[in-house]
Amino acid sequence: MRGKPGKELFERIFARHEPRVLAALRKSVVGIAGAGGLGSNAAMALARAGVGNLIVADFDKIEPSNLNRQQYSVGQIGRVKVLALRDNLEAAIPSCACEVHRLKVNRSNLRGIFGKADLLIEAFDKEEEKAGLIRAWLSFYPSKPIITASGLAGFGDNNALRTRRIGNMYVCGDEKSRCEKGVSPMAPRVGIVANMQANLAVQLLCKIT
Secondary structure, eight states, rough: OOOOOHHHHHHHHHHSSHHHHHHHHTEEEEEOOOOOOHHHHHHHHHHHTTOOOEEEEEOOBGGGGGTTTOOOOOOGGTHHEEEEEEHHHHHHOTTEEEEOOOOOOOOOOHHHTTTTSEEEEOOOHHHHHHHHHHHHHHHOOOOEEEEEEEEEBBSSOGGGGGEEEETEEEEEEEOOOOOOTTTOOOOOHHHHHHHHHHHHHHHHHHHHH
């Protein structure tokens, strides 16, 4: 079903949500920097949770190697990630408004893209880009949370995954920044960490709004 849902369908989709929680999430705005393994999975989880507004930025296109852990399909190979993700979100939960930007996020454009977000989910791949985004966000918005991820490659060892708070920054994962030889990101662990980020975002949004 495409397009915005009617009131009856919306109520049925979220029939089991506590009204106060749903109301808080519906008016919230979450920024997601990156639409890969973390970003695409976190976006889908947040839409299904009832978040009303997402802002997603990424410059990349979908490659076959993305399909083992990201929220895309074979027919979307070659498409711009943020545009394909917006279509997927609309098809799944059309009540979630998704604003997308096809560009590389940096310090100079961060405020223009994510300034109206209540919090930011960092979903980059490269450590130096992660660090730069975190520094910029905390500099511009010291009172707004940023939820980052570190250490999600491989499989198993669920108990190593955790969330740690450092001021207004939250780190999800096992915090191992380098992958061991022969170890690559896989859907189960990537999905766990992405959903840890989304779950924490929901918790924080219910306190903020």
